[in-house]
Amino acid sequence: MPIPGPALRDDGGVGAISDAGGLHLYQLWLHAEYGGVVRFQLPGAGVAVSVSDPLVLEQTARVDERPASLFAFLEPFCQAGNLQVIGAEEHAPWRRVLLETLAGRPSHERHFGEFVSLVEGLAERWGGAGAGAGAGAGAGAGQPAVLLQKELTALSLRMICAYALGGAGSDAVDAEKVVDAFEVVLSEDDGTTRASLALDYLRSTVDRVIAAREESGQGADRSDLIRALLAAGTSPARIRDTVMVIMLAAHHTTGVAVSWTLHLLGRHPEVAERVAAELDRVLGDRSAPDYGDLRELTYLDMVLKESMRLYPPGPYGARETAEDMVLDGADGTYEVPAGTTVFYPFWAVHMNPDHWPEPEKFRPERFTPEAVAGRSRFAYVPFGLGPRSCEGAGLAMVEAQLTLAVLLKRFRFRPVEGHEVTPVERFVLWAADDIPMVVTPRDGA
Template sequence: MGNVLPIPGPALRDDGGAGAITDAGGLHLHQLRLHAEYGGVVRFQLPGVGVAVSVADPLVLEQTAHIDERPASLFAFLEPLCEAGNLQVIGAEEHGPWRRVLLEVLAGRPSHKRHFGEFVSLVEGLAERWGGAGGDAVLLQKDLTALSLRMICAYALGGAGGGVVDAEKVVDAFEVVLSEDGGTTRASLALDYLRSTVDRVIAAREEGGRRADRSDLISALLAAGTSPARIRDTAMVTMLAAHHTTGVAVSWTLHLLGRHPEAAERVAAELDRVLGERSAPDYGDLRELTYLEMVLKESMRLYPPGPYGAREATEDMVLDGADGTYEIPAGTTIFYPFWAVHMNPDHWPEPARFVPERFTPEAVAQRSRFAYVPFGLGPRSCEGAGLAMVEAQLTLAVLLKRFRFRPVAGHEVTPVERFVLWAADDIPMVVTPRAVGD
């Protein structure tokens, strides 16, 4: 341990830091500037929190990975979805057992395989629609987030919601709840619709005698004796998180491949070699699509679907980083700018370049595992990470087996920070059919 240093950072401002973020063009750009100027650990003003400590140094990330508390104020926007306590900030004692139930179903390979055929049908349905676009541009984010919601409905609710879920209406309801004041009549009606939809699925599970069936999320929660309110909250938060993050991950990947045709051709060649004349992979084929997986991971490095995370220090901490040793008092908000972590030049040479080969087994072995954290870290990391990778790889495999993707001339794709890393004005692309070997 070296000499303890004060955490560096800019002078405090009367506006709580909002002006600095606006001047930089957004929180991500502000974080990049801060870490480029002050190093891997920075003190800064975060609106709604006060003074926080931002960490883009993987060495320090690792030392904080055990923390199981989140700052409640940063996740208060999810409270309208929760009746049994905000699931993102419930205490560690309650969070641990609940997380284990989620991991049992969301991280289980048997349940992934069980739902894989359903997922294939949903993706092929979108491919058929895109194939009839007649040369018109398709909107990646719009269509792929709707597809991802249908997939997570099938997984979380079972059998595409047992016929009681209208995916389009659920998407619209989520948007209303998150974008409007929870006190408005429209937001209240949207929230009532979401809850009643999940309630109908719960009732169908109980009537159908599937309480002991742990192959979908609601059935697993019922089997674990979870309260109806907690089941409802869990299903809603899971659908919200999964449909946005997976949809935008696939969108950004197709965007990058459209601008790197040599990588797109290599993916196509791999798909032709592994699948032959088949239009979609089997579950076991995903292990053979190694270059596709590298492309997806590099895309999530450059455009992490969830660009930020945060923890609250539960005790005084002394942390050793690349730039020095720092003290962090208990109660401090520790902010994780995943985008800045993924652009750290000490761990990612020429970080702005798209280089899928960064994720060969040899390259991964030479890096800190905390240099790449698209699904977060520690006991609050994403329970659905494995499922998201299966969904994303499958979707990309089906679409890239059938189509080439070309950017729309003159359209500038601009990342914006919402609940996920979104693209302003969507990502329009022109799709053209391709054949094996084409």
């Protein structure tokens, strides 16, 4: 049967998305109106098929190609071929090395102490005389307001910089210059002199670290990303592109995930108090967890996951069918021709009322082991699905849990009065005017 959807428009769908207030809101409307499988016009990809039904998502999970046009924006970071759209034959072994490193406990433990130092440095600044830097509207005397997205994405970039560029050759790396260069690249239009110089600086910095690793000749080390890629025979150019893309993706997604979580906790103080009580029980008088403590912070984990359900850091995914497919949906069976863009609106998946009762409500208890066991595993996909899902998901969760643990052990967060937080889609799910929050010390912290 034909896939339902709105009438095609001469503007390629741009007007419909604009009228809805953005692609994320348009997707919510599309699936509420037409069901779990919808045909729609996606600018840059022609007519696409959007899937918000987890049971149909599962049927597409093995698709291993991406539509090149939708990922062209990453090409400035990749000189050896866009890593997001390389063919399956080349992608599979490269992905295997990344998973062995990024998802491995040795890698997490090796860098955990440095992550702690970076987060505690931010906490000290927020709690000290400089805490009001970048204050948002409504901050009163003794009640500094911080811009969460600005501060936490910068922190996340410092963390991933330490992770990817630490070790041999890292003495020559100025982390603050790397952070500044990334901000220039992301904020300037492609081709400007400042953006070109910043991109050249980033590439040369990564190249120096790679060369130092090669010269040290210490062999494979599955806790060191660059050494693992060198040991796998990956070319220096491909390693540089890998590091660049990981740094780009990791700092934005982790920073906004923590920002949205603190935003929700500021509006649900009873949940924040329960998180604080768990931190006090597990950590005692310590200001930060050890790596092994993270598995004991079960309620914090539930809170973070529920936050990423409501505000998935990366709100979309996309695949391209290599052959004809048949999708069995709740409303019928649909034929999808080869070469079709299959669009994954993660926000609409996470708001599907058939799988998430009262989906707009913030309920961390949705992620108890019993609740998770009773739900399709494709109902929750904050890091994507299948062979193109995020290789850094495990590392991102460690960074986010650690950051939340340190900040919530020490501070309370509450919204700035009169500030409206409005989600918009950029590279990640962003807040239009940041998320300013008033930060005060917890009693006895």
